[in-house]
Amino acid sequence: MARSDLLLAIVRSGAQGDELAFRRAAEALIAEEEGKRHGVLASQLAEALTAKRPISNIASIARNEAVAGLLYERVPERRLTSLVLTASVRQSVGELLEEHHRRDLLRSYGVEPRHRVMLVGPPGGGKTSLAEAFATELAVPLLTVRYEGLIGSYLGETASRMEQLFETVRMRPCVLFFDEFDTVAKERGDTHETGEIKRVVSSLLLQVDRLPSHVVVIAATNHPELLDRAVWRRMQLRLALPQPTRAAKVEWLSSWAERNKVSLGLSPRTISDRLGDVSFAELEEFALDVQRRQILNGPEPDSNQVAQRVLEHWSHRVDTEAS
Template sequence: MTSITCSGKPRTSREQSMPWPSLEQRNDERGSRMARADLLLALVESGAGGDDLAFRRAAEALIAEENAKKHVILASQLADALTRRRKPGSNVSPLTRPQESAGLLHETEPMRRLTDLVLPSTVRQATADLVEEHHRRDLLRSHGVEPRHRVLLEGPPGSGKTTLAETIATEVAVPLLTVRYEGLIGSFLGETASRLDALFSAVRIRPCVLFFDEFDAVAKERGDTHETGEIKRVVSSLLLQVDRLPSHVIVVAATNHAELLDRAVWRRMQIRLSLPNPTRAGRIEWLRAWSARTGVRFGKSERTIADRLSDVSYAELEDFARDVQRRQILDGFDADPSSVTDRLLNMWVHRSRPVSDG
C-alpha cells in the first residue's frame, strides 16, 4: 500500500522507510518555529520603539540561541555588535567582553550523568523535570512560558551538591561556569558589586549553568547586625542580577548553611532541593553502581563496606572507592581485592576527624 504525505503526494521509498515524527516531536518543532518568530518580532518591535532594555534582552536571547546551535562566529559577531551599541543616556550596561570577566569564572566541560547519581526520588524527579523543560523550551516559549532556571541546593558537605550542578549541565548540554570568589570579592567599596555586574554581563549571552558554591558567602541575610553595609549592598546587587538573567542561564546555588541565606534568596529560587547525607541503602546502591561502572571489584559485599563506613558522605565514599582502585593498580591486578579493601577500610575507620564543637 502506497503511503501518502499530507500534501497528497505519494511518499518516496526513502520517506516510507523513515518513521513518522511523533506528536511530541511535531509539537516541539512547531514550538521552535513559533518561539524564534516571537523572538525576531520582539527584537524589531523593541528596536523600532526605542525600548533599549527590551531590545537588549531580545538580542541576548538571539545570541544565546546561536551559541546553543554552535554558530560560534555568528554569535560572536552579534555579541560584538551589541557591545558597540550603547544609546546616549542609557542605563543598560554594555556587554562585558571575555577579558573583562577573566578570573571571575572557571569553565569546565561537565561529564556526570543523572543515571550515575544516587539521589532521593524527589530530587531525581525534580532534576529530570528541569532538564525536560530546557530540552523542550521552544514549546514552552510558544505558549508564553519560560523554563525554570533558578535552583537552590542545600545539604551537608559532600552530599553531592556540586556533582548535581555538573549533572544538570551535562544533561542540558551546556558548559558549567563556577564562580571564583577570590576574583569576585574585592576589598574596596563598590568593587565587588562592579565585578558582579561584569560577571553577569558575561554570561547572559550564552546557555550555561552558572554555579555558586557556598552561596552564603555572597548572599547572607541582610538583617544580620554583624554584617557591614557593603555586604548588604552586594546581596542587593546579586539578587537584582539574578532576577535579570534570561532562562538559558541556569543558576545553581549551593550552601551548607541554608539558615544564613537572605530570605529574599529563598523567594527567588524556583526549585529548592535538600541533599542529605547517604543512608545505608544509599551507600550500598552507590558502591554497586560505581563498581559496575568502573569494573573494580571490592572482594567484599557492598553491605559490609557500607556498615564499616557508616558516617561518610557521598564525596568521601567516592574517595574511598578511588583509593581501592588506585591500590589495586599499584599492587597488581592479581592481588586479592578483599585484602586490599580490608586494609583500606581499617585505615578509613581510624582516620582523623574534625573536632566537634562539644
C-alpha cells in the first residue's frame, strides 16, 4: 500500500492543477514502489505518467539505446567507513544520509531531504569514491553521466540529450553523478564560450531544479572557479575534499591493510613519508601494487622486501612525473 502522504499530495496537486507538484508526487510514488521491488506496478505507473502519445516498439527500443549511451550504471560497493574524511565532511555526509533514511518523518511535515551536492577538490581526492559511498549507503544504483554521449556537435543536440537523460532518471531512486562538472556547467558570463554552451547550462539548471529528492545529484569538480555562479545556488550541500594530510594518509593505509588482511611490510607512517605528496587514489594504487607482488611471490612472501621494491618503483615514477 502506498503511503497516504504521497496519495494525498497526488490528489491535491491534481485537483489544483499544479502539474509540477503532481509529477513530483507521482515520481516519488513510483520510486517507492521500485524500492519495494514492485517492478511491474512501478513500470505501469511510469508508463501512465509519461504516456502522451503511443510509442511504437521500434521507437521505444531506439530511445532506450540512446539513453544507455548517456549513462554508465553500476551497483556501488564502496562503503563510507572505508573513506578517510575530515570531521566536518563526515558530519555533513552523516546528516544528509539521515535525512534520506528518515525522509518519511520529514515529509510528514511537508519537508524534503536535501539531494543536491557539490564536491570540490584536487584529482584523486576521493570525490568519485564519496559519490559511490553515498549510493551504497542509500542502497541505490550509481549513474555516472557519460559526456562523450551527452555532448553533441549540432545546435541544440546537447540540450535535447540532457532533457532525455533527466527524464529517464527522475522516476527511480539513484545517485546521479556528474564528474568534472565544469564540462557542462561553465560560467555563462565567459565571453570565450559559445551561445550553445550557455543554452546547455540554462537547460541543465532547469532540469536539476525539477528533479525529485529521491534522485541525489552529486557534482564534482577540480576547477570550482569555472562553474557558473547559478550552479552554486542550486547546491544544497557543498563539501571540500582537500589533498590528504600525512595523518590522513596514515589512517587510510592502516584501514586498507586491516580491511583487506594485507601486510604492507612497512609502517603506514614510513610509506606515507616515502611516497610524499600523493592522493588517496594513488595510495590505493600503491597498496594494490604491494598486494599483487605479494600474491605473485608465493604463499610466504617477504612483505618488507616487497614493499621496499614497490616503493623503489614508485619513487622512480614520481621522479619521472615531476621532471
